[in-house]
Amino acid sequence: PVRVSTGNDEMFFVTTMITVDAPEGRGTGTGFFYAVATQAGPVHFVVTARHVVARANEVTFTLLSARTPSQPALGSQLTIRLGEHRQVFCHPDPDVDVAVIPVAPWLNEAQRQGAPAFIRWLTTEHLASPEDAVDAFEEVIFVGYPKGIFDTANILPIARRGIIASPLDVDYEGLPAFLLDGAVLAGSSGSPVMMHGLTARLQRSEGRAVHLTRRSRLLGVLAASHVYSDELVVPGPERATVTVDHEASLGLVFRAHTIEEAITFACREIGLERVDGPVILEDAPEGKPDAGP
Numbered sequence: 001p002v003r004v005s006t007g008n009d010e011m012f013f014v015t016t017m018i019t020v021d022a023p024e025g026r027g028t029g030t031g032f033f034y035a036v037a038t039q040a041g042p043v044h045f046v047v048t049a050r051h052v053v054a055r056a057n058e059v060t061f062t063l064l065s066a067r068t069p070s071q072p073a074l075g076s077q078l079t080i081r082l083g084e085h086r087q088v089f090c091h092p093d094p095d096v097d098v099a100v101i102p103v104a105p106w107l108n109e110a111q112r113q114g115a116p117a118f119i120r121w122l123t124t125e126h127l128a129s130p131e132d133a134v135d136a137f138e139e140v141i142f143v144g145y146p147k148g149i150f151d152t153a154n155i156l157p158i159a160r161r162g163i164i165a166s167p168l169d170v171d172y173e174g175l176p177a178f179l180l181d182g183a184v185l186a187g188s189s190g191s192p193v194m195m196h197g198l199t200a201r202l203q204r205s206e207g208r209a210v211h212l213t214r215r216s217r218l219l220g221v222l223a224a225s226h227v228y229s230d231e232l233v234v235p236g237p238e239r240a241t242v243t244v245d246h247e248a249s250l251g252l253v254f255r256a257h258t259i260e261e262a263i264t265f266a267c268r269e270i271g272l273e274r275v276d277g278p279v280i281l282e283d284a285p286e287g288k289p290d291a292g293p
Contacts, residue, residue, distance in 0.1 A: 020056035030144030048190030066118035089266035128217035144191035184251035
């Protein structure tokens with residue numbers, strides 16, 4: 001069986017592929033699992049980019065099943081279709097491409113049917129702090145499903161890396177975001193972007209939290225890639241031109257505080273008050289009801 005014993009290992013289990021049917025057609029994106037504490041108990045969300053889900057008629061999550069709470073069932077796919085009663089909460093600023101979806105009802109139903117998902121949760125404890133001294137040119141990783149590509153034999157996402165390409169504390173193009181230089185492709189929207197160092201603390205997983213080192217911290221959510229266009233001349237007597245779009249390998253990342261803002265907004269809409277303190281992940285959706293709807 002696979003060992004899931006370090007923070008790096010666990011990053012392969014914090015995401016889900018999102019498939020949407022929308023007026024524009026079918027598409028894929030990435031979401032990641034994020035839990036917060038409220039006065040009524042923990043609430044569990046999938047975080048993604050607003051444009052991935054905001055106009056979707058149908059939303060489907062592709063996850064990995066659990067063999068045991070500490071062991072994934074590699075290759076065993078769990079598909080969760082969110083019904084018409086799903087709630088999608090977009091960041092209150094329409095220019096911020098971040099959305100969150102409460103997911104406990106569907107995860108609990110999968111548990112009741114004997115098909116629990118194998119999930120590792122990010123929380124506020126994984127956010128970068130001033131003490132982490134994150135700077136431009138730092139190496140980052142982002143985990144997701146570029147072009148819908150993933151390890152279909154094992155139901156695992158793809159990890160990619162890049163560097164911070166703009167000053168982290170300067171609003172890129174006036175947005176609460178920074179630029180990432182890396183192989184950013186469609187389908188990666190909604191990926192968690194993590195500061196990543198070379199050191200890793202060897203620590204066995206206990207519970208369902210992600211054990212991250214000081215040098216592995218959540219910086220934000222990948223929302224878009226820069227695209228540029230070229231005009232090409234088609235050989236022939238008419239010398240027609242066509243416009244070809246290219247992805248520039250530059251990604252727009254909304255900073256982690258926008259995730260927190262979207263979740264705080266969602267909790268207020270649900271009627272819950274967030275509280276300080278750690279999330280008790282033993283109450284995560286694997287048998288116990290969530291505090292949310």
